[in-house]
Amino acid sequence: MSRRIFEQVRLPVALLLLLIAGFIFFPRDDEPLAGSDATPSIVAGQPDGVIISPTPEPIPSPSFTPIPTATLNPTPTPTPTPTPTATADPTPEPVAVGGAEVLACRSISGATCNGELGNLPPSAGTFTALVRFTDASAGDSYNAILDGPSGTIPGGAYTLQGSGDGYYYVMFQAGGLPAGEYTLTATRNGDAVAVTTFRKVGG
Numbered sequence: 001m002s003r004r005i006f007e008q009v010r011l012p013v014a015l016l017l018l019l020i021a022g023f024i025f026f027p028r029d030d031e032p033l034a035g036s037d038a039t040p041s042i043v044a045g046q047p048d049g050v051i052i053s054p055t056p057e058p059i060p061s062p063s064f065t066p067i068p069t070a071t072l073n074p075t076p077t078p079t080p081t082p083t084p085t086a087t088a089d090p091t092p093e094p095v096a097v098g099g100a101e102v103l104a105c106r107s108i109s110g111a112t113c114n115g116e117l118g119n120l121p122p123s124a125g126t127f128t129a130l131v132r133f134t135d136a137s138a139g140d141s142y143n144a145i146l147d148g149p150s151g152t153i154p155g156g157a158y159t160l161q162g163s164g165d166g167y168y169y170v171m172f173q174a175g176g177l178p179a180g181e182y183t184l185t186a187t188r189n190g191d192a193v194a195v196t197t198f199r200k201v202g203g
Contacts, residue, residue, distance in 0.1 A: 099133060099134045099135050099136075099193065100131060100132065100133035100134070100142075100186055100188065100193040100194045101131070101132050101133075101186075101194045101196075102129060102130065102131045102132075102144060102184055102185065102186035102194040102195065102196050103116050103129070103130045103132075103196060104116065104117040104120075104127055104128075104129060104182075104184050104196060104198045105117065105127065105128045105129075105130050106124075106127060106128075107128060108128050108130050108169055110167070111130070111132055111166075111167040113130050117198045118198055118199070119198065119199050119200075119201050120174055120177075120182075120198055120199065120200045120201065121201055122179070122200075122201055122202065124174045124175075125173070125174060125175050126171050126172065126173055126174055126175075127171070127172055127174050128169050128170070128171050128172070129144035129146070129155055129169060129170050129171075129172060129184050129186075130167060130168075130169045131144055131167060131168040131169065131186040131194065132166075132167045133165065133166060133167065133168070133186075133188070133193070134164075134165045135164070135165070136160055136163055136164060136165070136166060136188070137160070137163045138160055138161060138162050138163045139159060139160065140159070140160045140188055140189055141157045141158065141159045141160075141188070141189050141190070142157065142158050142160070142168040142186065142187065142188055143155060143156065143157040143158070143170075143186070143187045144168070144169075144170045144184060144185070144186050144187075145184070145185045145187060146172055146182060146183075146184055147182065147183045147184075147185065148177065148178075148180055148181060148182035148183065148200070149177075149178045149179070149180035149181075149182075149200075150176075150177055150178055153172065155170030155172065156170055158170075168186075174200070177200050178200065178202075179199075179200050179201060179202030180199070180200055181197060181198075181199055182197065182198055182199070182200060183195060183196075183197050184196050184197070184198070
């Protein structure tokens with residue numbers, strides 16, 4: 001090779017060699033650098049297992065106040081005219097005054113009045129005054145007093161041996177009573193605690 005040709009190709013050859021050397025020795029992007037870890041570290045989530053997105057609190061359903069329903073006033077039902085019936089024996093309404101009641105009875109079963117009297121028939125030989133009371137105290141004295149056309153007839157006082165609720169009764173002779181209105185009064189320690197009335201029918 002002549003000197004002239006060498007001078008012409010020297011520069012291109014040198015450049016070519018530099019390119020080849022650079023291609024061989026220059027690191028590429030897809031290769032890890034020398035001394036670096038070949039496996040990259042990937043962290044998912046949060047340390048200690050904490051859940052990143054907690055379950056959302058349920059949204060409460062809105063409550064609605066019900067609209068009150070208008071109530072229509074019903075058409076009043078006309079009151080039927082009562083049919084006159086035969087007059088029955090009136091049943092007296094006992095009046096309780098002090099935790100007691102008194103009843104005029106045909107007979108009694110314990111504290112039960114059998115046949116409360118409104119009208120005492122002329123054929124009745126006896127009747128019983130029944131006094132039922134509550135919250136009595138030992139030593140209280142109960143009595144039943146009959147007032148009417150024949151005057152005042154005390155039944156006979158009874159003194160309690162115990163305290164609490166109970167009953168007292170006394171039997172009256174009815175054969176000799178004249179017809180008319182009678183009042184039966186129960187007393188406790190001399191004070192009236194209950195009253196009822198009945199009628200003795202004439203014979």
